[in-house]
Amino acid sequence: MSSEISTNTDQGLQPWQFFVLAGLGCATAVLFVARGRGVAAIVLLSLVIAATALIGLAALRTFKPLVSPEDDRTVMYGHRTRVALEREKLLALRSIKELEFDRAMGKLSDADWREMSGRLRARATRLMRQLDAGSGYREAIERDLAARLAETPLPKAPPACAVCATVNDPDARFCKGCGGKL
Ligand SMILES: [Zn+2]
Secondary structure, three states: OHHHHHHHHHHOOHHHHHHHHHHHHHHHHHHHHHHHOOHHHHHHHHHHHHHHHHHHHHHHHHHHHHHOHHHHHHHHHHHHHHHHHHHHHHHHHHHHHHHHHHHHOOOOOHHHHHHHHHHHHHHHHHHHHHHHHHHOHHHHHHHHHHHHHHHOOOOOOOOEOOOOOOEOOOOOOEOOOOOOEO
16 A cells, blocks of 8 residues: 555655545445445444545645655755755866876876866866855845845944044044044
8 A cells, every 4th residue: 555655656646546535435435325324324434434534644644745845855956956066166176186296296298287277277167156156145145234234324424533634433532643532
């Protein structure tokens, strides 16, 4: 039974099959009511309804965890992509170092080193740019910071010294021009 459900869930037919099961249960119940017409029929009817409810409960338990993680899958996919990009970047940087080592050991000609290293550097730069563009963290932080600064605006124009008219820092207590108290 459980294996049958797990194979069916892969095809995405769960709700449809659940309703068919419920319909079959109800049809059986109606059949029993029509034939029995007694206390036994009512007992059977309640048993069938209970069984249907149990099947529904089991179906719900099976399908609920399959449906809910679906929403997180895109996030996970994005996260995995980011991790993969970072790993690729690290690999490229490590390869550049290995190339430099090989060249220092005399295993690599200068021309070969220049060509391979240039390709790896371009690749690493592209990956870093992709990571910067994809993250959006910096933009989010800057937006958050701007919103916070808008809530508590800093004094834009600090008052100039009354004696020498020197503009001092907003938190200055003494003038940096004449040393007088502000
Ligand atoms: Zn002053």
